[in-house]
Amino acid sequence: GQNIDQPTEMTATEGAIVQINCTYQTSGFNGLFWYQQHAGEAPTFLSYNVLDGLEEKGRFSSFLSRSKGYSYLLLKELQMKDSASYLCAVRDSNYQLIWGAGTKLIIKP
Amino acid sequence: ETGVTQTPRHLVMGMTNKKSLKCEQHLGHNAMYWYKQSAKKPLELMFVYNFKEQTENNSVPSRFSPECPNSSHLFLHLHTLQPEDSALYLCASSQDTSGGAETQYFGPGTRLLVL
Numbered sequence: 153g154q155n156i157d158q159p160t161e162m163t164a165t166e167g168a169i170v171q172i173n174c175t176y177q178t179s180g181f182n183g184l185f186w187y188q189q190h191a192g193e194a195p196t197f198l199s200y201n202v203l204d205g206l207e208e209k210g211r212f213s214s215f216l217s218r219s220k221g222y223s224y225l226l227l228k229e230l231q232m233k234d235s236a237s238y239l240c241a242v243r244d245s246n247y248q249l250i251w252g253a254g255t256k257l258i259i260k261p
Numbered sequence: 262e263t264g265v266t267q268t269p270r271h272l273v274m275g276m277t278n279k280k281s282l283k284c285e286q287h288l289g290h291n292a293m294y295w296y297k298q299s300a301k302k303p304l305e306l307m308f309v310y311n312f313k314e315q316t317e318n319n320s321v322p323s324r325f326s327p328e329c330p331n332s333s334h335l336f337l338h339l340h341t342l343q344p345e346d347s348a349l350y351l352c353a354s355s356q357d358t359s360g361g362a363e364t365q366y367f368g369p370g371t372r373l374l375v376l
Contacts, residue, residue, distance in 0.1 A: 156303065182361035194265070194351070194367040195304075202361060239304070243361055248317075251303040 154178045156252035158240050163258045164230055172225045172238050172255045180245020186214050186225045187239040189254065195239055198225070227257075235259045264288045265368035267352050273374045274342065282337040282371045284352030292358045293335040294365065295327060298349040310335060311358045342375045349373070 157175045164170040176184070183202040187195040201207055201216035201223060213226040227234055240252040265286045274280050286293065295307040309317035310329040324346075326338040335352055349372050353365040 160301065185364070187367075192369075192372075194369045197364050197366070200362055200364065241304075247358060247361065247363075248306070249304075249365070253301055253303045 154244060154250045156240055156242060156250055158238075158252040158255045160253070161256045161258065163260060164227075166230055166232060166259055166261050168230050169226065169228050170230060170257065172227070172240075172257065174223045174225070174240035174252055176221050176223070176240070176242045176250070176252075178221075178242045178244045178250055181218060182243040182245065182247060184214075184216055184223050185241045185243070185249070186223075187241065188236050189239060190236045198238075230259050232259050232261070264366050265352060265354055267350075267368035267371050269371055270369065271372045271374075273376065274339070275376055276342060276344070278342075279338070279340040281339065282350055282352075282373075284335040284337075284368055286333055286335075286352075286354035286366070286368075288354055288366060290354040290356050290366075291332050292355045292363075293329060293332070294353040294355075295335065295337050296351040296353065298351055298370070304351070308337075309358060316358065339373075342373075344375050347373055347375045 186198040189195040199214040237254040292311045297305045308327040328336040349370045351370045352368040
């Protein structure tokens, strides 16, 4: 079967750095997405990786290793507004998006 | 962000009621999606429409009935639901369904409670 694994919950301190991991086993690979979802709100697109390596976008970076079936989302200079759930999703060989259950990130002052 | 709107935002219904969820996208996209989001579970894709044609129906019970009158509007008709159907129902849209980098844009969801 197809599976996306991410930690259920993480806690970090304002101003610090946090890394949210995502591992996947899917039938084929056509890219990996990270979304942010604040409580009660819509998921919003953060990043897309299809080639190995690091994609940097401001305070957020996303890394992909296709050979390891692994990605991480790196958040720097954490702010209270970064408290949210972070969803990892992989597009499989049929172009279907397979979703993880999300990682709830709690930022403490 | 008003690219994808959903109404109502909250809905409480009994198991014998009939109700409809509405989604509208203002992004000029051709594909629209219904997802179910339950606590601590992955998003479950329910239905996909591309250019108004239904292309996916992921074994969704018949008590959920989608309707897509045009590329901008999507409905989910609900009848004789069960308490386990209580969840957040998310609508999303994308340019189409063919590209690997195709990004989906989500509405804020309808929080449904079935009593």
